[in-house]
Amino acid sequence: MNTAKIALAFIFVLTLSLCAKETSALTSSSLTDVKIQSVLTEAYNKFKDDDSGKNADYIKALAEVNPKIFAITLVTPDGKIYEIGDTKELVSIQSISKVFTASLLLQERGDKFLQEKVGVNATGLAFNSVIAIELHGRTASNPFVNAGAIESTSWIKAKNSADRWYSIKQNMNDFAGRKLPFNEKVYISEVHDNKSNQAIAKLLDANNLMGSDPLEATTVYTKQCSVNISSHDLAVMGSSLANHGVNPISKKRVLDSKYVPKLLAVMATAGLYDNAGDWLYATGTPAKSGVGGGILAVVPGKLAIGVVSPPLDKYGNSVRGQEAAAYIINRLGLNPMAQ
Numbered sequence: 001m002n003t004a005k006i007a008l009a010f011i012f013v014l015t016l017s018l019c020a021k022e023t024s025a026l027t028s029s030s031l032t033d034v035k036i037q038s039v040l041t042e043a044y045n046k047f048k049d050d051d052s053g054k055n056a057d058y059i060k061a062l063a064e065v066n067p068k069i070f071a072i073t074l075v076t077p078d079g080k081i082y083e084i085g086d087t088k089e090l091v092s093i094q095s096i097s098k099v100f101t102a103s104l105l106l107q108e109r110g111d112k113f114l115q116e117k118v119g120v121n122a123t124g125l126a127f128n129s130v131i132a133i134e135l136h137g138r139t140a141s142n143p144f145v146n147a148g149a150i151e152s153t154s155w156i157k158a159k160n161s162a163d164r165w166y167s168i169k170q171n172m173n174d175f176a177g178r179k180l181p182f183n184e185k186v187y188i189s190e191v192h193d194n195k196s197n198q199a200i201a202k203l204l205d206a207n208n209l210m211g212s213d214p215l216e217a218t219t220v221y222t223k224q225c226s227v228n229i230s231s232h233d234l235a236v237m238g239s240s241l242a243n244h245g246v247n248p249i250s251k252k253r254v255l256d257s258k259y260v261p262k263l264l265a266v267m268a269t270a271g272l273y274d275n276a277g278d279w280l281y282a283t284g285t286p287a288k289s290g291v292g293g294g295i296l297a298v299v300p301g302k303l304a305i306g307v308v309s310p311p312l313d314k315y316g317n318s319v320r321g322q323e324a325a326a327y328i329i330n331r332l333g334l335n336p337m338a339q
């Protein structure tokens with residue numbers, strides 16, 4: 001190779017590396033306030049008229065919630081908030097509360113306890129399945145199906161039921177950075193109709209898996225599901241998980257950083273009921289949904305998205321919630337599996 005060719009090759013390699021630097025700089029700097037807000041607006045406009053799905057009705061009060069509510073909020077680890085839609089409308093948190101009780105359990109008893117006592121594997125069956133418990137050796141499998149959630153609630157350290165409820169509620173308030181309201185109507189509706197959850201708790205108790213009286217734990221669990229949240233609350237709650245366990249707004253530590261990846265891993269495995277695999281395939285992110293119509297997705301280290309829209313698909317996941325959150329994550333190029 002003569003000197004001219006070597007010089008040309010050198011210039012070529014230099015140009016390539018400069019281009020690569022330019023591209024990655026563009027990618028990170030393209031996450032500007034304007035870009036994030038415009039992607040939220042795109043998602044909102046794209047999906048606002050999708051009226052597919054149906055409110056949950058096995059808890060009667062959920063069927064009466066306005067199905068038109070649609071709100072998206074995104075919070076970053078430096079506490080910036082972006083939002084659009086009915087971001088102050090409240091719905092019951094339902095299953096998303098399971099994330100915060102599992103967080104408290106991790107904090108109180110450690111990751112081995114969660115893994116060995118409750119479990120961290122998917123059931124492949126519906127969130128309220130009784131067969132799943134039998135199939136998996138009378139264990140709950142994970143803290144995000146009803147069985148594992150009620151079991152987790154039962155192990156929260158407390159002197160009595162009122163104390164346990166206080167501690168769970170206080171923990172959710174810390175994640176939200178405010179005192180979350182309680183939805184009495186949803187609670188009354190569900191507490192009179194939670195016999196299968198009671199049966200699940202008793203089944204686990206028969207296998208010595210409950211930390212407190214099974215019916216008492218079911219009542220506290222029903223209360224935690226009846227806490228009201230908005231998309232804004234959800235995104236703030238999730239932002240602590242995107243920020244290594246510190247609430248970026250209040251600056252309060254809500255979970256030891258060493259437990260954050262554990263909790264996010266369970267969300268990735270079992271957060272969207274028996275459709276968690278499809279969700280992970282589409283977005284690569286840990287998330288949790290609730291039958292009240294909320295969904296919370298976390299891009300570790302980057303942001304949290306809360307969406308509220310009550311109509312659900314056949315798995316119990318908010319239709320527009322999944323659509324909007326998946327659109328935003330992919331449009332911002334934030335699928336963690338693609339980094």
Ligand code: GLU
Pocket residue numbers: 093094095096127128146190197222225289290291292316
């Ligand atoms: N409270 C509801 C139940 O126990 C929560 C279900 C959910 O959101 O998945 O059925």
